[in-house]
Amino acid sequence: MxxxxxxxxxxxxxEARARNILPFGxxxxxxLFGLTPxxxxxxxxxTPMYTLVAxxxxxxxxxxxxxxxxxxxxxxxxxxLTGAPLGVGSLTLLLTQWVxxxxxxxxxxxxxxxxxxxxxxxxxxxxxxxxxxxxLVAESSFTPFGDLFAAYLITLAVYPVIAWLxxxxxxxxxxxx
Amino acid sequence: xxQPTGQISRLGTFKYLAQRFAFLSLIGLTFALMLIGKADTxxxxxxxTAVSDAVTPILRVMAEPAATISDFVTNLQExxxxxxxxxxxxxxxTRLLEWQAVAQKLENENRQLRALLGTVNGPExxxxxxxxxxxxxxxxxxxxxxxxxxxxGVAKGQAVVTGExxxxxxxxxxxxxxxxxxxxxxxxxxxxxxxxxxxxAILAGNNSPRPRLIYLGVKSAxxxxxxxxxxxxxxxxxxxLPVGRVVVADEASAVIEPFVARDRxxxxxxxxxxxxxxxxxxxxxx
Numbered sequence: 057m058x059x060x061x062x063x064x065x066x067x068x069x070x071e072a073r074a075r076n077i078l079p080f081g082x083x084x085x086x087x088l089f090g091l092t093p094x095x096x097x098x099x100x101x102x103t104p105m106y107t108l109v110a111x112x113x114x115x116x117x118x119x120x121x122x123x124x125x126x127x128x129x130x131x132x133x134x135x136x137l138t139g140a141p142l143g144v145g146s147l148t149l150l151l152t153q154w155v156x157x158x159x160x161x162x163x164x165x166x167x168x169x170x171x172x173x174x175x176x177x178x179x180x181x182x183x184x185x186x187x188x189x190x191x192l193v194a195e196s197s198f199t200p201f202g203d204l205f206a207a208y209l210i211t212l213a214v215y216p217v218i219a220w221l222x223x224x225x226x227x228x229x230x231x232x233x
Numbered sequence: 234x235x236q237p238t239g240q241i242s243r244l245g246t247f248k249y250l251a252q253r254f255a256f257l258s259l260i261g262l263t264f265a266l267m268l269i270g271k272a273d274t275x276x277x278x279x280x281x282t283a284v285s286d287a288v289t290p291i292l293r294v295m296a297e298p299a300a301t302i303s304d305f306v307t308n309l310q311e312x313x314x315x316x317x318x319x320x321x322x323x324x325x326x327t328r329l330l331e332w333q334a335v336a337q338k339l340e341n342e343n344r345q346l347r348a349l350l351g352t353v354n355g356p357e358x359x360x361x362x363x364x365x366x367x368x369x370x371x372x373x374x375x376x377x378x379x380x381x382x383x384x385x386g387v388a389k390g391q392a393v394v395t396g397e398x399x400x401x402x403x404x405x406x407x408x409x410x411x412x413x414x415x416x417x418x419x420x421x422x423x424x425x426x427x428x429x430x431x432x433x434a435i436l437a438g439n440n441s442p443r444p445r446l447i448y449l450g451v452k453s454a455x456x457x458x459x460x461x462x463x464x465x466x467x468x469x470x471x472x473x474l475p476v477g478r479v480v481v482a483d484e485a486s487a488v489i490e491p492f493v494a495r496d497r498x499x500x501x502x503x504x505x506x507x508x509x510x511x512x513x514x515x516x517x518x519x
Contacts (some may be wrong), residue, residue, distance in 0.1 A: 084271035088288070091367040091378075092295045093498070098374040100368045100496040101442055126253065128259045132266070138369035139376035139404070139412055142270030142277055145264040154256060173328065190373055190440075193271060199419060199440035203372040 078229055079121045082222060083110040083130055091137060101203055104211040107134050108182050109218045110150045112175055115156035116163045117226060127153045141193040148182045148189075155181075168219065175215055183208045282297045282407040285378055287391060288477065289410035292366040292382060300499065310322035358471060361385045363411075365498045373438050375418035377401070379501060382409045392463075392504045398475035398492035399423070399463060400501055413501070416476065416491055417444050425476055427487075428459035436489065438462065445489040455482045461489050471506055 064072070064190055070105035090106040107130055114122040131146025138145075156163060163171060183204055267395035270277050311318065363381035381387045383406050391403045393413040401413040401421070414421050427446065432453035434446040449455070459479040465472025481488035 075465045088292060088295060091292060093301055093365055093368045093377075093496075094299050094495060095499060097494070101372055103368070109249075124255045124259050128262065131263070133284065135270075136281050137288060137367070137378075139281070139414065139418075140369070140374040141267060143263040143266030144373075146266065147260065150256065150259055151261065165424070186373060189267070193267060199372055199497050203441050207372050 065138070075229060076121055078119050078225065079110075079114040079222075080126050080130075082225060083107060083114065083122070083126075086218065087130065087134055087137070102206040102210050103231065104207065104214045105130075105179070105182070106214070107145070107149060107211050108152060108179060108220070109175075109215050110222070111152055112156060112178060113222050115153045116171060117223070119153075119157055119160070122153075124150060124153055141190055144186055144189040144193065148186050151185065151222055152178060152182055168216075172212075172215055174221075176212060179208060179211055179215075183211075235307075252322065261506060271289050280375060280413070282405050285405070285410045285412060286382070288406035289380060289407075290330055291364055292378065293364070296364075296366045310326050310426065359386065361387055361503045361505065362500060363387075363503060366410075368498070375415040375421075375440055376404070377413050377415065377498060377501075379413060379503070380409070381503060382407045382411050384408055385503075386505055387411045387503050388505070389417070391506075392470050392474060393501050394504055395493050395498065395501055397488055398477070400493040402470075403503060411503070413503075415495060416493075417442055417495065423470070423476070424464045425461050426464045426472075427453070427461050427479065429453050430454070431464075433464055433466070434487070442495065443488050444477075444491055446479075446489065447486060452495065455479055455487055456483055471504060489504060 086106040086109070090103055093100065111122065111127055111130065115127075127149045131149040132142070133146075134140070134145040134149075135142045163174070171230045187199060187201065187204055252275045315416040347455060361381045363379035363385070365377050365379055367378035369376045377400075379387075379393075387403060387406045389403055389406055393401045393403060397463055401415040401418075402423070403411050404414040405412045415438070416423055416436060417438040417440065419438055419440045421436075421444070423436040425434055425436045425446070426432065427434055427449070430453065432450055432455060434449040434453075436444050437447045444516060446455075446461070457479050457481075461468040461479065463470050463472055463476060477489040477491040479487060480490045
């Protein structure tokens with residue numbers, strides 16, 4: 057096995073590289089998905105924080121493939137695309153990664169329910185942080201917290217869906233040969 | 234448990250330190266970005282424009298299925314109500330024809346009176362239609378990306394409207410895309426006039442679906458139901474564009490409900506009052 061692995065064809069190299077950018081690529085896809093209008097009344101106001109879910113998921117399961125640098129990059133991309141104050145998204149995502157990376161022992165091989173339960177707290181912290189940052193940068197009034205709380209609840213609700221899709225992608229495509 | 238050899242543990246420590254250094258420097262960078270963004274520099278705007286221009290074609294494709302489904306659902310709903318709607322429309326049509334006659338008479342009268350007074354007409358608006366391909370999403374920012382940009386004559390500061398009224402203002406125009414800040418965004422400030430008295434105020438968004446009026450005169454008597462229109466004070470904005478209706482008016486605050494709903498935005502029009510050339514001529518020729 058190792059002998060074959062050492063002499064990889066260019067195609068295999070490409071495949072390995074493509075696999076390695078999968079978490080990043082999927083995160084960008086959910087970011088773009090979150091931006092597309094749904095035309096469903098009331099939904100635009102409470103669009104879930106898809107990138108937060110993605111960053112949290114990959115921080116637990118593939119910390120090697122989604123580093124701080126990529127987390128930062130996704131945050132900047134999100135801020136540029138959503139028109140939010142620059143830097144706020146990156147700060148939120150970086151701190152989310154930091155929390156998960158520092159609790160690796162806690163998250164290691166835990167059942168899904170536990171990671172979801174932990175996400176309840178992590179996401180709350182992230183929403184709170186983003187709310188404060190945007191309020192401070194905008195310098196005027198703070199966003200009414202009620203709307204954000206609805207968005208927070210929706211984010212918790214979509215976590216299982218995204219986590220399921222990502223875990224399918226992970227077992228299907230990221231499984232080491 | 235096997236003790237790690239010296240080399241591996243040193244490598245581990247190095248990796249740990251490198252990661253820690255990366256984290257701290259990136260956190261520093263986010264604060265730097267916040268300051269740069271706050272200063273409203275050209276670089277940030279260029280970056281936003283470049284990213285929007287690059288991503289808009291992708292978003293355009295991604296928006297297609299949702300738009301199709303939405304159209305399909307609307308069609309089904311309309312199919313059910315088609316008979317009653319038809320009757321309503323016939324009735325509305327007769328009423329509107331009467332109004333048309335009135336409007337034509339008034340327009341003629343207006344033109345004659347203007348000619349008598351020798352007033353100069355205000356600039357005619359040139360409008361560009363565009364599709365909405367992205368909604369910033371969530372309650373953190375309220376802006377949309379549209380498929381018209383500099384190549385279509387869209388420029389910063391222009392008003393974005395739908396048939397219902399004012400939706401927002403262009404804050405950044407790329408080549409093939411532009412971003413419109415909705416009137417509900419926390420950074421949106423629009424000079425308006427309220428009610429029949431036309432009291433001046435500033436409509437300030439707060440990222441909720443209902444923006445509020447600030448700097449309202451002390452003596453102004455506004456009541457729920459009053460119409461809010463643009464005042465045109467800012468310059469680029471045409472006066473008299475419908476914005477919304479007052480829903481709450483008490484000592485503490487005045488809240489309005491915009492005519493344009495964020496989640497129904499599928500096509501918008503960008504009004505340009507700077508370029509009067511082509512349209513003014515065709516309008517005159519009619």
